[in-house]
Structures are given as structure tokens and as C-alpha cells.
Amino acid sequence: MKYKISLLLLLFTAMYSCQNADEKRRAENAKEAKKKEVIFNNINKGWTFIDEPINEISEQKLNSWTEWLEFIKEIGDKPRKTIGAFQKKSRAISKKAMALNNNIPPEFNLPQIRSRISILITKIKMLDLFIHLNKIPDDKVVFLVQEINKELISLERQMDKIVEKAKIPKEEGEADFLKMLDTTRAIPSSAPPLDQNTPKIE
Template identity: 60%
Template structure:
């Protein structure tokens, strides 16, 4: 009987020892994971630095009427704090705001070069949003994309500035009238089949065609 008690007692000690060892491993892993998440958070927090103000006059003026661009830049201005979850929520909000930029472009900027720059900007923002929501967040890639988004935003604003400056160039005298004349001439060209040039037809056919005959519409 005593041998059984010793065996049971030894087994309980062994199980307790194993549980303690597992708990220590789990605590060590949790501490390691927490330290890793802290480093990721600090890196993203440090690298989360967007150009949230217009870099040129054109953008500053445009955001007064381009409401979607103004809201997008306001979203960039509000930097998250405290947790990685806050950065994930902010990334969601930025992604939603950037998606509507290509559907509400003012007439002055509604040009292919502007649309292409916005599309690239959308792609960069969506990539950043995807990476920051991964279980194992690649913080270096997120920070890298923040920099790329800034570059695309600066390029977009410079392109807007070019279009604004071009719109200020005065139209030369008579240029508008010439454009209207060319447009009216183009509209006046009939869409129906053209009469053949008699000189290019065989002699037998030229004898039949009389240029003074009334034209049948």
C-alpha cells in the first residue's frame, strides 16, 4: 500500500513540475510576443508621418471646393495613439476616404494625369491597410508604404499646381473664335457618302455624270 502511495505522490509531483514548466514557457512566450508587438507599435508610431497639409497653392485652393480631398487630408492629420488597434482603425478610415477621390474630381483637375496619380495613391493606401491588418504585421513595410504614399501625394499636388498655372495663361486674341470656327466646320461636314471626283472615273462614266444635275439626297 505504501508503495502505491509513493508512486501516486511521485506522479503528482511530476505532473505539477510539468505544469509549472509549461506555465513558465507560456509566460516566456507571452512576454516575447508582447515585446515584439511593442517594437512593431513603436516603429509604426514613429514612421506614421503623413504630409497632412497642402504643399502648394493649387492644392490649398482646391480643397476648399474638393470636399473629398479635404476630408482625406484631415484623416491623414489625425495620428493614432496608444495601441496598434488604433492604427488599424485609422488605416481603415484613410482607405475609405481615398477610394472616393477618383469619383469627385473638380473639372479643372478632371484629367487623365490626375486620375492616374489618384489611382496609384489608392493602390498604395490599400496595400498599407492590408499589411497593417496581418496577424504578423510587417512594420517595416507599413512604414515604407507611408513614405510612398507621401511621395504619390506630393506628385499629385504638383500635377494639380501645373494644371492650375496653365489655366491662368490668358487666351490669345482670336484663339477662341478660331476654335469655334474649326468646330463649326467639323460639324458641317456631311456624314453621308461623298460624290466621286469625275476626273478619276472612266471616260464612259464621266459622260453619264453631269455635275450640274441636281443632287439626290
């Protein structure tokens, strides 16, 4: 009889602890779902890229740069519904950004443009890294979207400066003067180097 009562008590205890564990698991799942919802809402609210050119002249010049057009189209399409969609979009933006180093139009293939593209790519890669973490730091993701927008503006303004500068007519002889300033075109000295051990005549 005592054995049956002990077994019955043990059974009730096991059932009660299982019920408690289930309730605890459900509460934790609900809490986790709420966290994910907050993260999603923050990212969804902050995920706004500038996808419009800031100058019509630059836009005309960039129409032949396929990689740029594809990149702008990619950042213009906002993902919907899930964090997974944002992660997928981030990966796609990263790939398109990497391609910006290819086929840069000759008038924009300059160090100041290349350096800005490099900074833009770095920030996009950081965004892609953060959004793929197990615990997504939504504040950092939103901050990086804003930073990417700043880099896009900086890049487009630099392009505008180049376009505007190209419209200014050069003065007579300016092209020759600029060539003379170019140190890469300098004629190397053909004289042998001075030997320090050679006696000097005074």
C-alpha cells in the first residue's frame, strides 16, 4: 500500500513538474518572440536607403555604369515581413556593392571615387555581418544604414564635383602645366650616384 501511495505521489510530482516546465518554456518562447518582433520593427523602421541621384548630370553619366544601376535598384527594394528577408537583402546588397569596383566610367575612375566606394563596401559588409548574428544588434544595424546613406551622399557629391569641374574650360597651356606637375612622367636621372668615398678636390 505504501508502495502504491509513493508511486502515486511520484507520478503527481512528475506531472506537475512537466506542466511547470511546459509553462516556463511557453513563457520563454513568448518572451523570445516579443524580442524578435521588437528587433524586426526597429530594423524595418530604420531600413531606408537613399536610392535617388542628387544631380541630373551625374545621373546621365552613370546610366552607362550597369553595376551602379543594379546596386541602386537593389538598395531601393525594401524587404518585407521577416528578419530572414532583411538578411537575404543584406547579402544581395553586399554582392552588388562589391561589383561597384568593376567597369567604373573613365571620368569617375579616380582615387577619390575609388576610396569612397571602398568605404561604402566596408560599411555594407559590416551591416551584413551584424544582421546575420544570432542576437541581432538592431541599433547597430539601423546606425549602419544611416552611415551607408552618408557614404552614398558623399560618393554622389564627389561625382558631381568631377562633372562640374570637367565643364570648366581649361586655359591655354594648362594641360601642359598639369603634365609637368605629374611626377610619374618625370624623366629619371641618368647620372650615376655620387660615391661618398671619392676624394673631393678643393
